[in-house]
Amino acid sequence: LAKTTQPISMDSYEGQEVNITCSHNNIATNDYITWYQQFPSQGPRFIIQGYKTKVTNEVASLFIPADRKSSTLSLPRVSLSDTAVYYCLMTFGGNTPLVFGKGTRLSVIA
Amino acid sequence: DAGVTQSPTHLIKTRGQQVTLRCSPKSGHDTVSWYQQALGQGPQFIFQYYEEEERQRGNFPDRFSGHQFPNYSSELNVNALLLGDSALYLCASRPNTYTGELFFGEGSRLTVL
Numbered sequence: 001l002a003k004t005t006q007p008i009s010m011d012s013y014e015g016q017e018v019n020i021t022c023s024h025n026n027i028a029t030n031d032y033i034t035w036y037q038q039f040p041s042q043g044p045r046f047i048i049q050g051y052k053t054k055v056t057n058e059v060a061s062l063f064i065p066a067d068r069k070s071s072t073l074s075l076p077r078v079s080l081s082d083t084a085v086y087y088c089l090m091t092f093g094g095n096t097p098l099v100f101g102k103g104t105r106l107s108v109i110a
Numbered sequence: 111d112a113g114v115t116q117s118p119t120h121l122i123k124t125r126g127q128q129v130t131l132r133c134s135p136k137s138g139h140d141t142v143s144w145y146q147q148a149l150g151q152g153p154q155f156i157f158q159y160y161e162e163e164e165r166q167r168g169n170f171p172d173r174f175s176g177h178q179f180p181n182y183s184s185e186l187n188v189n190a191l192l193l194g195d196s197a198l199y200l201c202a203s204r205p206n207t208y209t210g211e212l213f214f215g216e217g218s219r220l221t222v223l
Contacts, residue, residue: 032210034210034211041198041216041217041219042214042216042217043114043200043201043202043214043215043216043217044153044200044212044214045214046210046211046212046213049209049210049211087152091210097143097155097158097166097168098145098153098155098202098212099155100145100152100153100154101152102150102151102152103152
């Protein structure tokens with residue numbers, strides 16, 4: 001699976017939009033781009049998944065350019081409860097296990 | 111509908127001991143995987159069970175073993191505990207028709223002294 005690179009940490013004020021970019025230069029044709037969120041002492045939680053262009057759900061948006069070598073997770077109007085670690089992963093499906101990096105630690109400040 | 115449940119939530123062991131962690135998957139899910147998460151790191155894949163057999167395994171020694179029961183619940187066993195085995199152990203489940211979404215439990219926090 002393609003290696004992913006994302007910032008180690010980010011800070012934001014409440015109410016701002018936060019964009020976390022992930023690089024995946026060696027993404028394979030069959031890879032989907034998937035983001036998970038993890039709060040301290042809890043298991044990761046699926047946020048959003050996409051293959052190309054833009055995907056939006058009630059929690060976030062995911063922007064994927066045409067070359068698919070990067071992706072951006074957008075969190076609108078963050079609150080203190082969005083403070084968490086966000087992981088960008090490539091998922092292939094089938095029995096391929098998830099490969100987590102260190103993620104991006106987002107701190108939301110009042 | 112209960113999600114993935116794990117037990118115990120916390121436990122303390124000493125070096126050389128053995129530990130068993132338990133997981134009940136989300137209703138309707140038949141595939142269970144286990145991950146180890148050390149402090150400050152992302153979760154690392156240990157192994158995955160489907161139809162009561164280990165289907166895939168990550169880079170973990172044979173001290174780590176598992177089992178899946180006919181009701182799809184699963185156990186993770188770790189023998190001859192080392193200090194470095196201290197971590198959060200996460201169980202995740204998914205249905206056979208995989209969409210890329212894994213459902214994780216809240217984990218079992220193991221401390222080895």
